[in-house]
Ligand SMILES: NC(=O)c1ccc[n+]([C@@H]2O[C@H](COP(=O)([O-])OP(=O)(O)OC[C@H]3O[C@@H](n4cnc5c(N)ncnc54)[C@H](O)[C@@H]3O)[C@@H](O)[C@H]2O)c1
């Protein structure tokens with residue numbers, strides 16, 4: 167059994183955290199031999215609810231959980247953390263526009279970037295789940311200059327999982343047989359879910375599924391899945407978001423198997439002609455806790471036009487977010 171590591175979950179009294187905390191504390195992210203100290207951050211009015219979550223965590227009797235620290239103070243929450251799940255933010259509800267979220271949520275990530283900068287381990291692995299996730303991750307990194315920007319990522323794993331589920335259902339095969347679907351760009355309705363490199367039972371998805379579906383309904387279903395869940399549940403997706411957050415950090419911590427890639431929002435280095443310094447979802451491979459963008463994949467003109475749309479949205483979001491953070 168190794169020494170405990172400290173892991174923070176923000177928005178710990180919320181919906182996603184309620185599913186996520188179980189998965190983390192049960193050893194399914196950092197491993198069954200990794201003891202954990204969990205710090206749980208939420209805002210002061212939620213401290214009562216958070217107390218209940220803490221009681222339940224104790225009552226689960228998780229062997230790996232050595233301590234649980236609920237707090238409303240970022241300095242306490244981020245102290246010496248090795249991994250950070252930044253979930254806490256307002257979710258979009260029916261009738262709200264995505265833009266309504268940006269100005270409210272982006273400020274949270276400025277504060278938390280500063281807190282990470284001042285209190286976290288310098289090799290902390292940060293996953294931003296709170297929306298607009300890509301731009302929040304960029305802001306967080308911007309305000310944490312002492313931590314390498316490679317350590318800040320945004321969650322598009324839920325979109326990847328959604329894409330896999332759509333293809334598996336269409337082919338009537340197990341989801342574990344469907345690999346290497348890619349999410350490019352923003353975690354929003356402009357993302358481009360791309361099956362061009364995907365395989366199902368070892369065969370190219372493009373040989374098994376009609377191009378007309380892959381270029382239309384497949385793309386729009388995945389793009390709009392979050393909105394469809396909100397319309398049905400009247401609340402944003404939570405169980406599936408928690409599972410995806412756990413998948414994301416588990417793969418970052420333990421690595422990806424050879425030949426298999428996963429999608430993560432990472433600070434662009436200019437790969438595939440995407441402008442530097444926006445958080446863009448790319449296919450990555452992971453080894454020794456370092457991700458690398460998969461290079462050399464072919465993008466046809468259809469794919470390229472989709473990447474242009476999502477890039478434009480991310481550049482606009484960046485400008486808007488910087489203006490909010492600078493008080494303009
Ligand atoms: N990237 C993705 O794939 C994805 C998927 C689903 C949801 N989301 C986003 O995740 C976020 C959380 O969703 P949820 O359903 O858990 O929402 P929720 O409203 O149930 O919970 C959010 C929690 O965050 C807390 N919070 C607010 N400001 C905070 C702050 N400054 N510090 C710490 N905690 C704070 C709230 O008090 C609340 O307890 C939303 O922004 C949602 O849109 C992202």
Ligand SMILES: O=C(O)CC[C@H](O)C(=O)O
Pocket residue numbers: 257258297324391392393395396402403
């Ligand atoms: O607000 C949305 O449209 C999406 C909410 C969430 O990010 C999801 O993908 O389920």
